[in-house]
Amino acid sequence: MIRIVKILQRKALENLNFDKGKSIFIFAFILILVGYAPLIYAQQNEPNKAIIKGTVYDLELNKVKNAIVTVNSTPKQKIVAVNGEYSFELPLGSYKIEAALLSYNVTEAYAIETIEIKYPGTYNIDLILFPNLLPEEEILEEEIDVSEIIGKKINIIPIVLVIAGVACVLLVALIIFYKKKKKRKPFEKTDIEKVIEFIKKEGGRTTQKAIRQHLFLSEAKASLLLTEMEHKGLIQKIKKGRGNIIILKEK
Structure with a gap:
């Protein structure tokens, strides 16, 4: 030129x-x-770049040491403000500068500032940290140390006894319920037919003992079976001594 x-x-x-x-x-x-x-x-x-620098403060305007300062440049830049001060060299453009103070991976304070760089030069951007300003979904949750929980011995004997007691009570209640609901099971039709056929073979009249022996029934079952047939009007029982005479009724 x-x-x-x-x-x-x-x-x-x-x-x-x-x-x-x-x-x-x-x-x-x-x-x-x-x-x-x-x-x-x-x-x-001269390149179209600018220097962004500043100091990180708390609410009492004291320098905050070891805060993490990041800027969303390409690539993203991150530094630790050891003495509370930071500095970035950035091209012209718009940026978001963030600062966070961490303690055991938990964010204690946070700050966000935006800046638009139109011309080369030096820009001073101070950051003031405010407690709990970081959105909840971005806050690093404190990890729970489960080693203490795992290491503790849990006495399970009382728990087992309680469960066993409840199970026993339920079992007894079910047994009582079904006993009350249980009804006398009606005899099968084939048993009644066998009795009728046997009485017919005996000429329409026989004894209860003969029926029990012929059908191989217990005394109690034979008595219940004949009582049911009498209620249905199929037979007639006549008491004779210690036994009963069974007479088949004609329909």
Whole structure:
């Protein structure tokens, strides 16, 4: 650029015989180039970057040491503000600067600031930490040490005794319930038919003892069976001594 300016100056001196109007125009153009040359040179040789720096404070404006400061640049930058101060070199653009103070992986205080860098230079952004400003879903929950819980001995004997007692009570209640609900099971139709067939073979009359022996029934079952048949009107029982005479009724 400086070389171009010198060439134009030399050309202007060589053409002093031009008319006065052209000479003034060329001279003004040279002055403009000379004025803008340093700015153009600086823009071509200096990158479009800025320095962002600042200090991390608590609510009492005391420096906070060892806070973690991050900026959402590409790639993301993160530093530990050991002495409470931080610094980033960033290209022009918009950024979010975050600071967090951690204790045993739990966020105690947090701060967020946004900045838009339009021109190169140095920007001072101080961060003030506020307690519990981090959204709940991003707060690191404190891990629970379950080793103490696992290490404790649990006496399960009382628990087992309680469960066994409840089971026994339920079992007794079920037995009582079913006994009350239990009804006398009616005899199968085949047993009644066998009794009727046997009485017919005996001429329509026989004894209860003979029926019991023929059908291989117990005395109690035979008595219940004949009582049911009597209630249905199939037979007639006549008491004779210690036994009963069974007479088949004709329908």
